[in-house]
Amino acid sequence: MRRAGLALAAALASALCLAAASDPAERLPDPAQEARARTLFKEVRCMVCQNESIEDSQAELAVDLRRLVRERVAAGDDDVAVRRWLVERYGEFVMLRPAFSIANLVLWLAPLAAVMVGGLALVTRVRGAGAETEWLTPEESARLAELVRTADGHDPAFKSSPDDPKA
CATH class of the missing domain: 1.20.5 (Single alpha-helices involved in coiled-coils or other helix-helix interfaces)
Structure with missing residues (x-):
């Protein structure tokens, strides 16, 4: 039982370490640029996961988008230019919070x-x-009244059912 607990703890710890170390080989050497890139990661939608940022997603496309954002930041683009470049390339949907238009x-x-x-x-x-609507014309109303009167008067030509005692 104790071994199972240790194995579970080790698995959770390794999973957390993997999640925390996103793209360690691709981090920018300048900490300020890396911080800007990470801020941008939180604003960009993963096109595979759709409701996750590329910061949170581990999809291959998210990894590629993180790399592209880092390249743009390293090339000296400011945040607005990186966002504009992403929208031009992928459309407004790539941003988690689209600009007002x-x-x-x-x-x-x-x-x-x-x-x-x-x-x-x-x-x-x-x-x-609620408005009153006349469903029958006066001629139709008269004909209906005639039929009802004939049926009530036990007209032999009118038989409502085979078991009707009136007929």
């Missing part, structure tokens, strides 16, 4: 507008349901 506003407001239009249609429909 009219297109993004439309994406956020379209579902709200659809719900509002649906609610308005529902309210209009419910309010209109």
